[in-house]
Amino acid sequence: xxxxxxxxxxxxxxxxxxxxxxxxxxxxxxxxxxxxxxxxxxxxxxxxxxxxxxxxxxxxxxxxxxxxxxxxxxxxxxxxxxxxxxxxxxxxxxxxxxxxxxxxxxxxxxxxxxxxxxxxxxxxxxxxxxxxxxxxxxxxxxxxxxxxxxxxxxxxxxxxxxxxxxxxxxxxxxxxxxxxxxxxxxxxxxxxxxxxxxxxxxxxxxxxxxxxxxxxxxxxxxxxxxxxxxxxxxxxxxxxxxxxxxxxxxxxxxxxxxxxxxxxxxxxxxxxxxxxxxxxxxxxxxxxxxxxxxxxxxxxxxxxxxxxxxxxxxxxxxxxxxxxxxxxxxxxxxxxxxxxxxxxxxxxxxxxxxxxxxxxxxxx
Numbered sequence: 071x072x073x074x075x076x077x078x079x080x081x082x083x084x085x086x087x088x089x090x091x092x093x094x095x096x097x098x099x100x101x102x103x104x105x106x107x108x109x110x111x112x113x114x115x116x117x118x119x120x121x122x123x124x125x126x127x128x129x130x131x132x133x134x135x136x137x138x139x140x141x142x143x144x145x146x147x148x149x150x151x152x153x154x155x156x157x158x159x160x161x162x163x164x165x166x167x168x169x170x171x172x173x174x175x176x177x178x179x180x181x182x183x184x185x186x187x188x189x190x191x192x193x194x195x196x197x198x199x200x201x202x203x204x205x206x207x208x209x210x211x212x213x214x215x216x217x218x219x220x221x222x223x224x225x226x227x228x229x230x231x232x233x234x235x236x237x238x239x240x241x242x243x244x245x246x247x248x249x250x251x252x253x254x255x256x257x258x259x260x261x262x263x264x265x266x267x268x269x270x271x272x273x274x275x276x277x278x279x280x281x282x283x284x285x286x287x288x289x290x291x292x293x294x295x296x297x298x299x300x301x302x303x304x305x306x307x308x309x310x311x312x313x314x315x316x317x318x319x320x321x322x323x324x325x326x327x328x329x330x331x332x333x334x335x336x337x338x339x340x341x342x343x344x345x346x347x348x349x350x351x352x353x354x355x356x357x358x359x360x361x362x363x364x365x366x367x368x369x370x371x372x373x374x375x376x377x378x379x380x381x382x383x384x385x386x387x388x389x390x391x392x393x394x395x396x397x398x399x400x401x402x403x404x405x406x407x408x409x410x411x412x413x414x415x416x417x418x419x420x421x422x423x424x425x426x427x428x429x430x431x432x433x434x
Contacts, residue, residue, distance in 0.1 A: 101157045102243045103193075103235065104145070104214030105227060106178035111217065112226035120215045120227075125253070129217065132186065132224040132231050141218040141253065143235060143244035149209040157181055159206045160214075161194040163230065166290065167202035167283065174229025180214055181205065184268060186224045186231035187279055191268040196276060199284055200341040200423060201292035216244070222265045237261040271347065281344035294342055294421035298334040298354045300413065303394075305329060317415040323361075325408040329396070331380070332356070332413065335422035336393030342421050350382060352420055353391035360412040363405050376400055388416045 110117035112130040121144075123129070128136040152158045163177040168187065184191035197203045206212075217225070218235040225234050239261055241247040250257075269276055288294065300319050302309040304327050311319045323330060334353040339346035358371045370376065372389040380395035397411075 101182035101193075101195075102145075102180065102214075102216075102238075102240045103183035103233060104143070104180040104216045105183070105232075106160050106180075107213040107215065109177060109179070109215075109227050110175075120217065121213070123215075123217055129219070129225050129234075131219075132226065137219045137223065139217050140220055141235070141250055143216040143218070143241070144214070144246050145244045146211065146213040147209075148211055152212075153208060156195070156205065158212075159209065160212055161198065161203065161205045163194065163197075164202045164204075167286070168230060169286070172230050173227075177228040177230050177232070179227075179232065184233045186233065186266065188275075189266060190275060190279075191233055191264060191266050192276070192279060193269070196269065196271055197280065197283060198338075198341050199280070199287055200338060202287045202290065203283065222263055224265060233265075236264055277344050284342070284344055293424040294337075295424055296419075296421055298420075298422060300332070300334045300354055302411070303331040303333050308333075312410075317357075317417060319413040319415075321411045321413070323402070323405065323409050323411055325406065327402055327405075327408070329399075330402060330411075332391055332395040332397060334391065334393055336391075337420055337422045339420065342423075350390070351392050352382070353380075353393035353395065354413075355388040355390050355416045355418045355420075356381075356395070357388050357414045357416045359397070359401065360414070361401055361405060361409045362412075363407060363409040366404055368401060368404065370398070370401060374398075 105120045107121050109120045111120050111123060114128055114130060114136045123139055123142055125139055125141060127139050129139060131137055147158060158180070160178050161181055163173055163179065163185070165173055165175050167173065179194050181195035182193050184193045194203065198205055216235040222236040223234050224231045241250055300311065302321050304323060309321055309323070312322050313320045336351050336353045338351050339348035356372055358369055360367065360369045373384045376398035377389055377395070380392050382390040382392060
């Protein structure tokens, strides 16, 4: 299993039926806040799945007041149409990710949906850390719902404080968006009106919030370390280094090798470093590769154009892999009888997720 949540229906149905699968997608960017089907919203009578709430029902707000629902927005997507759409694929805030008992259980929301943390509203997409707050890589279907009150407010969803709907010129992103004008033809309430400051990706307040969440994730057992677990995959077989010292790894490539990949752990800096905005998936920073056999040696430095598949762009002193970089055939071809490969890295401060916890491995 990868660092993010796996595929399937993001549809925590609590004994209730669900709508037929739909595709309410369009070609535009969609960052509309929403709850996934099955999210439990606190009401005066207890928790209720968001999909069964209707206009006039009351929900509890963070202030302790019960307020009536003005409108419920609904939309759904077939997973085939949102592959790779980071602005739409749902995010899981796992139980206890924010603090003990918050959320009380896994909360699934859209990337643009804000949680209320330290007096501000923070969209979930700014809190991803690859462990306790993760984004699905794919889904079969996803159904989204949002509840609007008379004023923007904070409600309790799966035990976590999260925003109600505020019209940000995105009401028509919901498949039933046009019904609002019929219900409230004389509505003059302002749009983009929030009950608390809403943080953007470059907000300075984010650093402390993200750092605290990373610290909490480590306290929950999601440790990070500097070991990239660098190894080769040669014709489908794992080859461990024969020696490793500082930033130099040596491998023995067997005779007749066809394809070889430089494999390692990988991490997205923006998810493991509180102050980073680098959203690339990074493996190891390669300075140069050297192969040698009985009467031949070949070196390839980071700037060589053949370092392509599974490598990021050259950065003058190094070139990052994405966790699985293919060794160019031009390097291997002259060494039909086998060779020694040296991988020279540069010092880097990237930390990687530690091996899965036992319960995570069981779930996978």
